[in-house]
Amino acid sequence: MIKRILWYTFSIFIFSCIVSCSEDQADNVLSGKSQKANDAIRFGLVSAPVTLDPLYATDATSSRINRLIYQRLVEFGPDNKPIPGIATWQQLDKQHYRFSLFSLPSMEVSPFHHGKILTAYDVKATYNAVLDKTTASPHRNALKHIERIQVIDEHTIDFHLTRSDPLFPAFLAIGIMPEDLLKMGHPFNQKPIGSGQFKFSHWPFDGQLFLRRQTDQQLFEFLKVKNPTLRVLKLLRGELDLIQNNLPPEHISFLKKESDIQFLTQSGSNYSYLGFNLQDDVTGQVQLRKAIAYALDRDKIIQYALGNAAKKANGFFPSQHWAGARLIAYDYDQIRAVALMSELGYSEKKRLKLTYKTSSDPFRIRIATIIQSQLKDIFIDMDIRSYDWGTFYGDIKKGKFQLYSLTWVGIKTPDVFRNVFHSESLPPSGANRGRLKNHKIDQMIERAEQEQDLTKQAGLYQLLQEELHQILPYVSLWYEDNIAFFRQNIQGYQVSHDGNYDGLSKVNRLSKALEP
Amino acid sequence: MLNYILSRIASACIVIFGVVLIVFMLIHMVPGDPVEVMLGESATAIDREALRHSLGLDQPLWQQFYQFLQGLSHFDLGHSLHSKQAISELIAARIGPTVELALASLLVAFLIAFPLGILAALKKDRLGDAAAMSFSLLGVSIPNFLMGPLLILLFSVLLGWFPVSGKSGLDSLVLPALTLGTALAAVLSRMIRASLLEVLNEDYIRTAKAKGLSRVRIIGLHALRNAMLPVITLIGLQIGALLAGAVITEIVFSWPGLGQLTIESIQKRDYPVVQACILLISTTYVVVNTLTDIVYGLLDPRIRLG
Numbered sequence: 001m002i003k004r005i006l007w008y009t010f011s012i013f014i015f016s017c018i019v020s021c022s023e024d025q026a027d028n029v030l031s032g033k034s035q036k037a038n039d040a041i042r043f044g045l046v047s048a049p050v051t052l053d054p055l056y057a058t059d060a061t062s063s064r065i066n067r068l069i070y071q072r073l074v075e076f077g078p079d080n081k082p083i084p085g086i087a088t089w090q091q092l093d094k095q096h097y098r099f100s101l102f103s104l105p106s107m108e109v110s111p112f113h114h115g116k117i118l119t120a121y122d123v124k125a126t127y128n129a130v131l132d133k134t135t136a137s138p139h140r141n142a143l144k145h146i147e148r149i150q151v152i153d154e155h156t157i158d159f160h161l162t163r164s165d166p167l168f169p170a171f172l173a174i175g176i177m178p179e180d181l182l183k184m185g186h187p188f189n190q191k192p193i194g195s196g197q198f199k200f201s202h203w204p205f206d207g208q209l210f211l212r213r214q215t216d217q218q219l220f221e222f223l224k225v226k227n228p229t230l231r232v233l234k235l236l237r238g239e240l241d242l243i244q245n246n247l248p249p250e251h252i253s254f255l256k257k258e259s260d261i262q263f264l265t266q267s268g269s270n271y272s273y274l275g276f277n278l279q280d281d282v283t284g285q286v287q288l289r290k291a292i293a294y295a296l297d298r299d300k301i302i303q304y305a306l307g308n309a310a311k312k313a314n315g316f317f318p319s320q321h322w323a324g325a326r327l328i329a330y331d332y333d334q335i336r337a338v339a340l341m342s343e344l345g346y347s348e349k350k351r352l353k354l355t356y357k358t359s360s361d362p363f364r365i366r367i368a369t370i371i372q373s374q375l376k377d378i379f380i381d382m383d384i385r386s387y388d389w390g391t392f393y394g395d396i397k398k399g400k401f402q403l404y405s406l407t408w409v410g411i412k413t414p415d416v417f418r419n420v421f422h423s424e425s426l427p428p429s430g431a432n433r434g435r436l437k438n439h440k441i442d443q444m445i446e447r448a449e450q451e452q453d454l455t456k457q458a459g460l461y462q463l464l465q466e467e468l469h470q471i472l473p474y475v476s477l478w479y480e481d482n483i484a485f486f487r488q489n490i491q492g493y494q495v496s497h498d499g500n501y502d503g504l505s506k507v508n509r510l511s512k513a514l515e516p
Numbered sequence: 517m518l519n520y521i522l523s524r525i526a527s528a529c530i531v532i533f534g535v536v537l538i539v540f541m542l543i544h545m546v547p548g549d550p551v552e553v554m555l556g557e558s559a560t561a562i563d564r565e566a567l568r569h570s571l572g573l574d575q576p577l578w579q580q581f582y583q584f585l586q587g588l589s590h591f592d593l594g595h596s597l598h599s600k601q602a603i604s605e606l607i608a609a610r611i612g613p614t615v616e617l618a619l620a621s622l623l624v625a626f627l628i629a630f631p632l633g634i635l636a637a638l639k640k641d642r643l644g645d646a647a648a649m650s651f652s653l654l655g656v657s658i659p660n661f662l663m664g665p666l667l668i669l670l671f672s673v674l675l676g677w678f679p680v681s682g683k684s685g686l687d688s689l690v691l692p693a694l695t696l697g698t699a700l701a702a703v704l705s706r707m708i709r710a711s712l713l714e715v716l717n718e719d720y721i722r723t724a725k726a727k728g729l730s731r732v733r734i735i736g737l738h739a740l741r742n743a744m745l746p747v748i749t750l751i752g753l754q755i756g757a758l759l760a761g762a763v764i765t766e767i768v769f770s771w772p773g774l775g776q777l778t779i780e781s782i783q784k785r786d787y788p789v790v791q792a793c794i795l796l797i798s799t800t801y802v803v804v805n806t807l808t809d810i811v812y813g814l815l816d817p818r819i820r821l822g
């Protein structure tokens with residue numbers, strides 16, 4: 001009996017192994033994947049893309065991968081101003097923009113991966129799909145001022161708006177999808193077809209995605225390895241070729257010393273901040289928020305907890321952003337912080353208790369404990385509560401918090417100020433999580449929005465940021481740098497300022513004979 | 517015997533329905549709205565309502581549950597709220613690695629537990645027993661989240677024999693199977709030892725010895741067979757746990773199994789995927805345990821008659 005059980009178990013195991021191996025091989029043959037997965041350049045991801053459909057992609061990984069698969073009308077320059085992607089544009093009047101697709105032989109728009117030429121009809125179909133209420137695209141709100149879209153000819157398309165908006169071109173950064181497949185209801189989320197430099201190859205499971213570079217047919221494998229230690233070990237052992245960001249400081253300094261590994265850094269623009277509930281009796285006091293701002297020794301946090309891979313932030317945008325303001329930092333000043341707390345009536349004998357909410361991410365908890373330790377010196381006892389992401393995010397939006405910390409990722413345009421600080425943007429109608437209700441701020445936002453000249457608009461947004469810097473609905477923390485580590489035989493990679501993966505379009509792996 | 521089997525199947529169905537109902541209620545009570553997670557904060561109330569409607573989340577809970585059950589009757593588990601992929605496809609992609617890992621772990625456990633348990637029972641209170649039980653104690657005491665990284669450090673980093681993590685080939689199966697298998701072997705070997713010691717004191721074993729049967733024959737044919745009853749129950753429970761997805765081990769080794777899918781779906785509030793995963797996990801548990809009960813009944817007539 002036992003012998004039989006053992007024998008059956010062993011047989012089933014061997015059978016399942018053979019079946020799974022043969023399935024992999026069959027898949028490869030069927031999909032024409034002649035290049036071995038071993039030849040692929042392997043890129044380590046901290047999270048898998050949720051969807052490869054640009055209509056629905058909102059998470060950072062999906063957006064970055066989609067950038068490789070699809071082309072966009074508009075890109076962003078180093079100062080985050082919109083620049084031509086596959087089209088130039090002109091503003092014919094306040095509510096009318098004309099986009100012309102590149103048609104010169106030197107700057108031709110690539111065809112879609114199924115062979116069809118990308119035309120203005122595809123652009124129209126893509127944006128109509130975003131605007132279609134039944135699609136329920138999360139990008140619809142940003143484009144809701146589009147009144148109608150009109151194709152002039154195959155290379156020219158007009159956007160008519162319901163109201164003037166000088167920032168409008170910046171919102172046209174959604175990947176263009178082919179009209180014919182959109183009509184057919186093609187499953188772009190699983191089998192994306194774009195016109196970008198990378199063509200979808202296969203997606204065995206959500207943590208492993210294969211794309212092929214169009215120019216040289218080089219295969220790329222995107223592999224999710226959530227644990228940073230495993231990611232580092234896989235890089236060291238050659239199971240991964242490149243990794244980027246989301247590493248704790250000890251891993252960063254360790255990898256920097258490894259002779260087999262190269263690294264590149266680039267200043268980032270993802271903005272980390274400390275948020276307050278402004279409707280709370282305690283955290284609603286500006287003096288308290290200023291005391292906290294002065295009590296945080298951000299230099300030390302950046303040095304020791306972030307491995308010097310971040311820059312101190314004073315506002316939403318870095319100063320090199322076209323709408324960024326040069327603000328005077330709340331530098332570490334414990335004496336000033338204690339004085340402010342004393343004015344509020346707190347002392348060593350009468351300490352303040354605050355609750356700080358954060359996610360269950362170990363790195364975020366580590367930052368929270370450092371902040372807790374630094375605030376102890378100014379008579380604040382902070383109670384840290386960590387929750388899984390859904391619960392934490394839900395609490396923040398419901399206003400069930402006193403203090404929290406989060407990071408704004410991929411913010412390019414100053415329209416974010418309306419979403420984050422206008423009194424009409426209280427959740428669920430926006431991201432004014434701290435419930436700021438300030439008439440002056442509302443007016444400043446509205447005035448900036450109405451300004452048609454971008455230079456003047458930048459000036460107005462800078463004034464707004466100065467005012468926000470005074471009332472401190474957020475205490476600015478830092479902009480995390482983008483840092484990539486890759487093996488010695490990997491060449492040509494470039495790190496972008498917003499952490500995208502565009503550098504993969506030029507990356508190459510040296511053959512063994514040429515390795516340094 | 518038929519009545520016994522039918523009663524076991526009936527109670528299994530009731531348990532599965534209960535689990536599905538409880539999970540459905542719990543997942544909808546947990547804070548965090550999938551629509552908010554999907555659309556972000558810049559969406560308007562109209563967009564949110566439109567999405568809620570298109571996902572069917574605006575319907576009363578009982579109606580959502582009814583539709584879920586209706587889908588189940590057609591073997592339609594629905595679609596993921598986030599990736600829009602059919603859940604059956606999502607699960608199909610994960611079930612293979614989970615089964616592979618479960619079977620490999622079981623094999624490792626058997627290969628370690630049986631020799632160890634038998635050795636400990638035969639060498640009771642001697643060095644072999646102490647060594648085997650010390651190993652067993654170690655296996656029980658070291659949690660998988662520590663055992664996994666230790667094995668990675670030794671076999672991947674220092675010796676370079678196996679991949680660090682992920683599912684690439686048969687070699688990538690070794691470390692996760694060892695991690696799960698040693699923990700299971702530790703429990704199994706203790707059970708085999710205890711059970712075997714009890715049986716070895718029975719009269720029929722003394723009779724077998726008196727008849728002059730060989731030691732191998734006595735242990736293999738008479739003692740071990742009778743000692744297997746409690747061991748089978750334990751194996752049944754463990755198979756259920758293994759097939760349900762060994763979450764910690766899957767996370768440590770980035771193994772693309774069912775456990776990881778469940779955790780990721782809970783984090784994303786992907787209700788239909790969570791429901792489907794829990795349904796599959798509970799069904800696996802219940803089916804394996806029901807089968808164990810039936811096998812138990814076949815092996816020991818006292819049970820089915822009682």
